Amino acid sequence: MTKKEIAVNAVHALKKEYPDAICSLVYTDPLQLLIATRLAAQCTDARVNMVTSSLFDRFKTAQDFADSTPEEVAEYIKSxxxxxxxxKDIVEMARMLCDDFGGVVPDNIDDLTKLPGIGRKTANLVCGDIFGQPAVxxxxxxxxxTKRLGLHDLKDQKKIEFALRELLPPDESNDFCHRLVLHGRAVCTARKAKCEECCMNGFCPKKI
DNA sequence: ATCCCGAGGG
DNA sequence: CCCTCTGGAT
Known part of the structure; x- marks a missing residue:
């Protein structure tokens, strides 16, 4: 089976298994998604949602964060x-948003990745979920x-992004990535993948 | 001990 | 490419 065939099979299998491709981070506006995603680094989204609950109660706008200090924000997000x-990233990002972007979250990868602490993963998530663009x-x-599926054997995040862009239909990639997260937590876990109950067991080469 | 919806620096 | 940053959960 070619990589493209595996990719198409994976898209269909996951769509059937997880009909709604839900983002489990809780947010009500673009800035909240931007910050919640930054907080998600090396942290479960369950915990992110716990801290953002009170964080977003205290800070409503980019200006609110810009007027604060890293020390105060740290109290909310320490866990x-x-x-x-x-x-530090959140306060500096908010200040750049106010200074250079009119306090509004930009709608493209290039501008988003100019913001301190915002890399390609977060930028793509915002472009996909907020602005409805094809995102990986x-x-x-x-x-x-995707590595276990044999879709690539790369380590560099940006290279993987572009490799997957060649394999996935643009209008499917964003939902597909959300479903990978759901599947990664429930079945294809880091430690002991539950291959017996995996919807992709039939075609996955299991490159674990 | 190892992993959690990363990013930046060397 | 690699490493570091870090608390919490398993």
Whole structure:
């Protein structure tokens, strides 16, 4: 089976298994998704949702964050880990949003990745979920599962993103990535993948 | 001990 | 490419 055939099979199998490709991060506007995704680094989204609940109660706009300090933001997000860089990034990002983007979250990868702490994963997620653009969100689950499926044997996140872009239908890629996260948590887990109950067991080469 | 919807620097 | 940042859960 070619990589493209495996990719098409995977898209269909996951669509059937997870009909709604839900983002499990809780947010009500673009800025909240931007921040929640930044907080998700090396942290479960369940915990991210716990801290953003009170964080977004205290800070409503980019200006609110810009007027604060990394020290204050850190108090809210400490339990997410990596809190020094995250809190610094969030305040500096908010200040750049206010200074250079009118306090509005930009709608393209190039501008988003100019923001401190915003890399390709977060930028793609925002472009896909907020602005409805074709996006390939390469996170830890995406990297692991697509590798096991034999869709690539790469390590560099950006290379994986572009490799998958060649294999996935543009209008399917965003939902596909969301479903990889759901599948990565429930079945194709990092430690002991539950291949017996996997909907892709029939065609996955299991390159674990 | 190892992993969690990463990003930036060397 | 690699490493580091970090608390919490398993």
């Amino acid at each position: 997410c880990g990596l809190y020094k860089t995250k809190s 969100v390469v996170d830890t689950h995406c990297i692991r599962i």
